[in-house]
Amino acid sequence: MNENVTALIDLGSNSIRLAIYKKDHSGNYEEIKKEKVAARLITYLDEQGKLSPEGTRLIIDTLHTFQKVINSYPISNVIGFATAVIRQAANQEQILAEIIRETGYEFILLSEYEEAYYGFVGVIDSIDLNDGVTIDIGGGSTEITLFENKEMKHYHSFPFGAVSLNTEFTPEPQVTNKQLATLNTYLITQFQSLPWLSNVKYPIIGIGGTVRNLGRIYQKKNNTKENKLQIHDVDKILLEISSLSIDERSKIKGLSKKRKDIIVPGIKTILTLMEFVQAPYFMYTEKSIRDGILNARLNTRGRQE
Incomplete structure (x- = not known):
């Protein structure tokens, strides 16, 4: 497996995105593949604040599709992170557990601070x-x-x-x-x-x-x-x-x-x-929170607390 190829899965409120990056000899990450599903997961939150079974199924089906793409690359590192829609969901623990059970992917649930910080890191060195x-x-x-x-x-x-x-x-x-x-x-x-x-x-x-x-x-x-x-x-x-x-x-x-x-x-x-x-x-800027996670987690720029 190639340790220089990393897959990021961004589980957002509007879209679910897959981005695959390859690290070059200079230590920079280049995006070599991307996929996106406009899932609109925020619309699947019910009156009790729970993500509906249909919303959870949409996540799983999308991840299965992404999994086929990921398996076609020499990837050793898959980083999954979830933002507001899962953070707001009353049944977030069940959703994350089902994702692991169905796909084997363990998602990081970003706090409000982490979501803001990684977005900041994603752009600060590029401007x-x-x-x-x-x-x-x-x-x-x-x-x-x-x-x-x-x-x-x-x-x-x-x-x-x-x-x-x-x-x-x-x-x-x-x-x-x-x-x-x-x-x-x-x-x-x-x-x-x-x-x-x-x-x-x-x-x-x-x-x-x-x-x-x-x-x-x-x-x-x-x-x-x-x-x-x-x-x-x-x-x-x-x-x-x-x-x-x-x-x-x-x-x-x-x-x-x-x-x-x-x-x-x-x-x-x-x-x-x-x-x-x-x-x-x-x-x-074309930069994103995904760039911030790459920089903060895989590069030398340390995460602030």
């Missing part, structure tokens, strides 16, 4: 910034950190993400101005709960599917590779997308068809945060 704010918008949670001199100073995990916000605030095929105003009020209230976040005037660095889609839409519209957006750029994209029905959004270049129904609350979260922080700009 030329000493001070900033990071945001990772998932399906059922949103992690925000504030860093200074490249060290994380504050973090918070909000119990909402693109899927849950869409379910609560923008569930119809056509978004209304009233819905956006209600969502804006909610987001401001949430951000106001963090005194360290107000008016810091640092750039915002985003990771995650919503962020990648926003960046790609901007690049397609402007025929550029620029990854920095001003507040008016984000506002313009939000206005255009929110004016379209879900079906009409399919014509937006750069927008994933699997994300077209939840993109509006995701971008609205970014825009509201930019206004609240008074950010000079928003930067998107």
Whole structure:
């Protein structure tokens, strides 16, 4: 078996992802294979907060599919980690036990701190910034950190993400101005709960599917590779997308068809945060929490406590 080939399975609220990495002679990890299933697991939580049997079955079936891919590579190290949807599930222990029983994979259940920290680690060495704010918008949670001199100073995990916000605030095929105003009020209230976040005037660095889609839409519209957006750029994209029905959004270049129904609350979260922080700009990156786990667990950068 090749100790330099590692598989990561990211069990998230919106999607379940497999990424296979190969370590080169310089000690850097290159992604050589990736798979994704848009499972929307957050929608399988019932009124008692339990993940339904259907949701658990979806996880197992997806992992069996991933297992076939993993077994076709010389992999000696499989790292599975779960985030908000399992963290929020009242039956999390039963779910994790069933995963082990059915697949043999033992998943790490990340705490709110770990999810925020690994997202921060995933981007900090890839950007030329000493001070900033990071945001990772998932399906059922949103992690925000504030860093200074490249060290994380504050973090918070909000119990909402693109899927849950869409379910609560923008569930119809056509978004209304009233819905956006209600969502804006909610987001401001949430951000106001963090005194360290107000008016810091640092750039915002985003990771995650919503962020990648926003960046790609901007690049397609402007025929550029620029990854920095001003507040008016984000506002313009939000206005255009929110004016379209879900079906009409399919014509937006750069927008994933699997994300077209939840993109509006995701971008609205970014825009509201930019206004609240008074950010000079928003930067998107292709890095992810998976890069953070690779760096923190398999490389020399130590994990903070």
